[in-house]
Every structure is written in structure tokens, then in C-alpha cells.
Amino acid sequence: MELNDAEKNPTLVPHRGFNLISGTHDPDDVDQIYNLEIRDSDVFVVTYPKSGTIWMQQILLLLEAKGDVSAINHLNNHSNGDLIPWIELNGNRQAFITAPSPRLRVTHLQHQFLPPALSQKKGKVIYVARNPKDVLVSYFHFHKLANMLETPKDFDDFFEKFMRGDVFGCSWFEHIKTWYSHKDDMNMLFITYEEMIQDLHSAVEKISSFLGKELTDEQLASVVKHSTFNNMRKIPQASYEKVPDDLLSHQNGRFMRKGIIGDWRNHFTQAQNERFDQVFLREMEDFPLTFTWDMGHTD
Numbered sequence: 011m012e013l014n015d016a017e018k019n020p021t022l023v024p025h026r027g028f029n030l031i032s033g034t035h036d037p038d039d040v041d042q043i044y045n046l047e048i049r050d051s052d053v054f055v056v057t058y059p060k061s062g063t064i065w066m067q068q069i070l071l072l073l074e075a076k077g078d079v080s081a082i083n084h085l086n087n088h089s090n091g092d093l094i095p096w097i098e099l100n101g102n103r104q105a106f107i108t109a110p111s112p113r114l115r116v117t118h119l120q121h122q123f124l125p126p127a128l129s130q131k132k133g134k135v136i137y138v139a140r141n142p143k144d145v146l147v148s149y150f151h152f153h154k155l156a157n158m159l160e161t162p163k164d165f166d167d168f169f170e171k172f173m174r175g176d177v178f179g180c181s182w183f184e185h186i187k188t189w190y191s192h193k194d195d196m197n198m199l200f201i202t203y204e205e206m207i208q209d210l211h212s213a214v215e216k217i218s219s220f221l222g223k224e225l226t227d228e229q230l231a232s233v234v235k236h237s238t239f240n241n242m243r244k245i246p247q248a249s250y251e252k253v254p255d256d257l258l259s260h261q262n263g264r265f266m267r268k269g270i271i272g273d274w275r276n277h278f279t280q281a282q283n284e285r286f287d288q289v290f291l292r293e294m295e296d297f298p299l300t301f302t303w304d305m306g307h308t309d
């Protein structure tokens with residue numbers, strides 16, 4: 011269905027199947043990411059928005075610091091994104107080229123924008139997936155905070171936009187399917203937000219061993235301790251509380267909002283849920299994974 015101008019989201023810039031944000035991303039610069047040289051020590055955290063990016067940033071920073079939270083908090087940074095930046099944000103690609111190893115980066119981009127060397131098992135990729143129903147809800151609330159994104163009229167309006175993929179990024183289904191289809195070409199750890207919630211200690215151990223880190227039990231316990239939702243909320247850099255008001259309208263809510271599984275139940279109508287399930291079943295029919303949130307399971 012063709013959208014008329016009034017229905018289109020004015021902040022979005024469609025680019026090669028991916029909606030960028032005007033003023034935040036430069037399409038030509040984003041295209042140059044493909045040409046970056048990759049080192050074996052590079053790590054890219056790949057997420058669809060609202061799937062646990064800041065959480066994975068916190069875990070990686072703590073693993074690098076061997077659990078010493080003071081080593082990452084004394085730094086004069088606004089957020090975890092200053093230490094593990096988005097590769098696609100204006101200015102960040104150039105800085106990546108000369109940055110010392112290990113270069114840790116996050117991205118919401120689709121697979122086709124990233125350097126092909128990743129698909130020749132150079133560098134490492136951590137893909138974090140989350141129940142798309144909870145992603146939708148988290149994304150809705152984030153749009154009220156983030157000044158670079160259009161404020162949604164209401165939840166129903168945002169629901170429609172998400173289902174059409176008319177949001178920053180692309181369709182959730184396309185994102186996960188494309189990345190997952192390249193899993194075996196890459197050094198990729200595929201992990202879900204839900205498994206991190208259910209057993210953070212095991213998730214941290216898995217991430218640590220994927221990255222080849224050697225931490226003592228005590229150090230690992232400290233990583234876990236300082237990456238729980240409640241503890242991250244107390245750390246301004248790990249909760250976006252220090253990000254200036256012109257970027258995030260803090261009076262409209264918190265970036266670290268609820269941090270739970272299944273909040274979609276408090277937002278979706280029965281009709282929306284049924285429609286979502288139909289789309290999910292159709293889109294994910296041939297996907298070789300089942301999720302804890304698959305139809306017929308709780309959450």
C-alpha cells in the first residue's frame with residue numbers, strides 16, 4: 011500500500027531497504043561502512059532497536075574491565091554509547107578506522123551494510139534478539155523520549171507503523187532473518203533478551219567465553235551484579251540519564267523503563283495480538299529456531 015505524504019514519517023530517510031534518521035545518519039557515510047577493514051579483535055553487537063543494546067554494551071564494558079565497575083563509571087562519558095559507539099552514527103565510521111583494538115561497536119543496521127569480511131569469519135558478531143511484541147512496546151515508549159524520532163499519535167498508530175516497518179530500521183522479521191541466515195558464515199553468538207533475563211549469570215559466561223575472556227568467578231559475578239536492570243538504573247552512563255535533554259526528553263519517561271518480559275500484554279488489544287501472531291507465523295514459518303515466546307508458549 012502506497013502511503014501519502016501525511017502518513018509518512020518525516021524523520022525517516024529510506025535508504026537501500028533501511029530507514030535512516032534525518033540529521034542522525036548520512037546515507038553516503040553509512041554506505042562507506044561496507045569498505046571498512048575488519049580486525050580479528052573487532053566485535054559488533056547487532057540488534058534490532060530496543061532489544062537490549064545498552065545491556066550488551068554494559069556487559070562488554072564490564073568484561074573488558076574484568077568486572078571493575080569503577081573503571082567504566084569514572085569516565086566522563088554520557089552513556090555506554092560513548093564507549094561502545096554506533097558505527098552508523100555521523101562521525102563514528104572515521105573514528106573506527108584508527109581506534110585501538112579491541113574495537114567494540116554496536117549497530118542496528120541490516121547485514122548488507124556491514125563489511126563482507128565479517129562473513130569470512132573475521133571479527134565477531136553478537137546478535138541480541140527480543141520478543142518483537144515487547145520490542146514494539148519498548149519502541150513505542152522510546153519514541154516519546156527520543157527527540158530525533160517522531161512522537162507517536164497513540165499506541166494504535168505506532169502499532170501500525172511497526173507492522174509496516176515504517177520506523178527507524180526495517181521490519182523486525184527481515185532484520186532477524188537476514189542476520190540469522192548468515193550465522194554460519196560468521197563468528198556469531200546469537201542470544202536472546204529473554205535468556206539474559208532468565209539466567210543472566212549463564213548468559214554472561216556464554217558471552218565471556220565467546221569473546222575468549224578469562225575472568226575469575228569473582229570477576230564474572232561482578233559483571234553480572236553491575237549489569238542487572240536495577241543496578242544499571244543507578245548508573246547514569248548505563249541508563250542514558252546523562253544524555254542531554256535536546257536528545258532525550260527525560261521528563262517523558264526513562265530509557266531504562268521496565269526491563270521485563272511480556273509487557274506487551276499490558277498494551278496489545280486481543281485483535282492486535284491475533285494479527286501479530288498471524289504475521290509472526292507467516293513470516294517465521296521457515297525460520298530454523300523456536301523462541302521461548304513462540305505461539306503456544308507463555309510470553
Ligand SMILES: Nc1ncnc2c1ncn2[C@@H]1O[C@H](COP(=O)(O)OS(=O)(=O)O)[C@@H](OP(=O)(O)O)[C@H]1O
Nearest residue numbers: 059060061062063064065148238239266267268269
Ligand atoms: N539490565 C537490563 N535488564 C533488562 N532490561 C534491560 C536492561 N538494560 C536495558 N534493558 C531494556 O532494554 C530496552 C532498551 O533496549 P536498547 O538498549 O536496545 O534500546 S536502543 O535500541 O539502544 O534505543 C529497554 O526495555 P523496556 O524497559 O522494555 O523499554 C530497557 O529497559
